[in-house]
Amino acid sequence: MNDGEILAVQGLNVSYGESKVLFNAGLRVKPGQVVTCVGRNGAGKTTLLKTIAGFIKPTSGSIIFNGTNLVGLMSYDIARMGLKYIPQDKKVFSDLTVRENFELGSYATKDYNWDQVTDHFPKLKSLMDRKAGYLSGGERQMLIIGRAILGAPRVLLIDEPTEGLAPSIVAHLRSAFKELSKKSALVIVEQNLPLVCAISDKIYALKEGHIVAEFADRDSIQARVCEQYL
Amino acid sequence: MKNALRWWWDIFLAFSLLALLRVVSPLPFAIEIIIFSIYTMGCNFLLGRVGFISFGQPAYLAVGAYGTAFYLYYFGQNPYIGILLGILSGVAVTALIGPFFVRLRSDYFALVNLALAVIVYYLMEKVLANITHGDNGLWFLTNMSSTPVLDLTRPKEFFIFAFLVAMAIWAFYKYLDDSVFGACCLATKINEDKLKFLGYSNFDIRYLAFIIANTTTALAGSLYAVYLGFVSPEITSPARCADPVVVTILGGVGTLYGPIVGAIAYTGMKDLISGFIANWELFIGLLLVFIMLAGEKGIWSTLGPFLQKALSRRGILPRVQDEGGKGR
Numbered sequence: 001m002n003d004g005e006i007l008a009v010q011g012l013n014v015s016y017g018e019s020k021v022l023f024n025a026g027l028r029v030k031p032g033q034v035v036t037c038v039g040r041n042g043a044g045k046t047t048l049l050k051t052i053a054g055f056i057k058p059t060s061g062s063i064i065f066n067g068t069n070l071v072g073l074m075s076y077d078i079a080r081m082g083l084k085y086i087p088q089d090k091k092v093f094s095d096l097t098v099r100e101n102f103e104l105g106s107y108a109t110k111d112y113n114w115d116q117v118t119d120h121f122p123k124l125k126s127l128m129d130r131k132a133g134y135l136s137g138g139e140r141q142m143l144i145i146g147r148a149i150l151g152a153p154r155v156l157l158i159d160e161p162t163e164g165l166a167p168s169i170v171a172h173l174r175s176a177f178k179e180l181s182k183k184s185a186l187v188i189v190e191q192n193l194p195l196v197c198a199i200s201d202k203i204y205a206l207k208e209g210h211i212v213a214e215f216a217d218r219d220s221i222q223a224r225v226c227e228q229y230l
Numbered sequence: 231m232k233n234a235l236r237w238w239w240d241i242f243l244a245f246s247l248l249a250l251l252r253v254v255s256p257l258p259f260a261i262e263i264i265i266f267s268i269y270t271m272g273c274n275f276l277l278g279r280v281g282f283i284s285f286g287q288p289a290y291l292a293v294g295a296y297g298t299a300f301y302l303y304y305f306g307q308n309p310y311i312g313i314l315l316g317i318l319s320g321v322a323v324t325a326l327i328g329p330f331f332v333r334l335r336s337d338y339f340a341l342v343n344l345a346l347a348v349i350v351y352y353l354m355e356k357v358l359a360n361i362t363h364g365d366n367g368l369w370f371l372t373n374m375s376s377t378p379v380l381d382l383t384r385p386k387e388f389f390i391f392a393f394l395v396a397m398a399i400w401a402f403y404k405y406l407d408d409s410v411f412g413a414c415c416l417a418t419k420i421n422e423d424k425l426k427f428l429g430y431s432n433f434d435i436r437y438l439a440f441i442i443a444n445t446t447t448a449l450a451g452s453l454y455a456v457y458l459g460f461v462s463p464e465i466t467s468p469a470r471c472a473d474p475v476v477v478t479i480l481g482g483v484g485t486l487y488g489p490i491v492g493a494i495a496y497t498g499m500k501d502l503i504s505g506f507i508a509n510w511e512l513f514i515g516l517l518l519v520f521i522m523l524a525g526e527k528g529i530w531s532t533l534g535p536f537l538q539k540a541l542s543r544r545g546i547l548p549r550v551q552d553e554g555g556k557g558r
Binding site: 055074075076077079080084086087092095104105107108109151 | 413414416426428
């Protein structure tokens with residue numbers, strides 16, 4: 001792990017039973033960076049994020065976060081250490097209100113400063129007493145991201161955050177990600193190339209479980225270059 | 231302000247339901263319902279909040295009852311100490327077996343608990359017959375000494391004590407429902423993976439909920455023991471394993487009033503119908519099926535919203551938002 005890196009994944013191999021889905025994958029993230037993983041469906045992007053977050057045990061490899069190897073740790077311990085995973089499905093605790101959803105996030109992290117969330121997503125202020133099951137897709141995504149940023153995580157792993165959302169919400173999330181990256185490093189799996197190119201400091205392209213390309217400077221990050229991996 | 235009003239309204243309603251019992255029904259019936267309500271509150275919390283269906287509640291009832299009975303039969307006379315020991319027995323047993331049980335999926339959890347009830351039944355009936363006196367049970371009604379303030383050997387004062395305990399337990403569960411822990415329990419039922427994303431251990435939450443719920447059941451067992459002055463293995467009979475689950479579903483799963491309403495309906499039906507019909511179990515079974523089909527959410531979940539709307543319309547209660555209210 002090089003100096004200044006908050007997350008370093010090296011030689012990661014993951015299998016689902018007999019079927020191997022990640023081959024020697026690796027990525028490096030510095031504080032404040034926005035790192036994006038692109039690739040076709042089935043390329044192994046979600047598996048990579050889930051493995052880093054501790055939901056899938058790798059067969060080999062290391063995941064060094066803030067100097068600690070995460071392999072073998074429980075997912076909730078990893079979350080407590082400040083590495084949070086935001087899944088793709090936008091499922092919330094539907095029977096709980098928005099406020100209760102935030103309380104869950106706050107209690108775990110002892111961070112009750114909800115202003116940091118409502119600063120990013122002001123709309124949530126007026127929805128506090130609504131059950132999360134009644135929120136729109138965009139509002140749910142705001143809630144999930146807002147809940148995750150409580151406790152100032154060092155790294156946020158975000159899986160397909162704009163999938164199925166209206167363009168106006170995507171634009172809002174785009175600026176929110178830029179703001180969030182000032183406090184946390186973001187590792188995002190995303191297929192929306194204009195968004196990817198607008199926010200990314202580094203891009204990893206995955207194909208059939210292999211990391212096949214890495215674009216590490218702003219000049220090389222262009223939609224038409226990334227397009228070939230989708 | 232609205233929340234405070236709602237809180238007092240909830241307390242008032244629960245208090246009234248139980249107090250009304252004493253006015254309209256004979257004392258033994260009222261006591262039976264109060265203890266049955268406490269018994270069901272634990273099952274309701276497990277099923278409604280954590281998503282665990284348990285057919286082994288009589289086992290925990292027996293743990294509390296025998297914890298109390300052993301003390302009052304062999305060692306002492308003070309029923310308050312007996313109840314305290316019954317509660318401690320509940321805590322000890324659930325803390326011991328909890329780590330193995332709460333790892334199971336809900337269906338296996340139900341079956342393992344059922345097995346536990348059968349094991350406890352045979353332990354009390356056969357294996358530990360030297361201590362438990364087997365089928366004959368332990369009689370200690372005359373062993374118990376009178377106690378100051380509320381004398382638990384006198385049924386009228388026992389009713390007041392059981393009533394206060396029921397109210398305290400009810401308020402405790404209301405507090406839990408409104409707390410972060412209550413939200414965690416519901417969250418682990420809805421989606422356990424999501425809870426891990428936030429840094430919670432599902433095991434810890436379920437374990438604590440398991441101890442709380444089954445200690446409540448053990449407390450009900452202690453109250454039965456003191457009230458009857460007698461405990462036999464019949465208390466954990468496999469034939470009774472479904473009772474608390476049926477009452478929970480009948481009252482309304484996960485609702486705070488469900489256990490009280492369910493206990494009144496179930497015990498009331500049994501008491502009333504068995505007076506007229508010889509094969510009353512069959513009739514009650516059919517009636518339960520009908521009630522479940524007519525209002526599958528249970529009595530309180532079906533009727534409660536109507537009552538709340540009616541009271542809101544009259545200005546007695548603040549209006550409830552469908553989207554934001556908890557509907558309890």
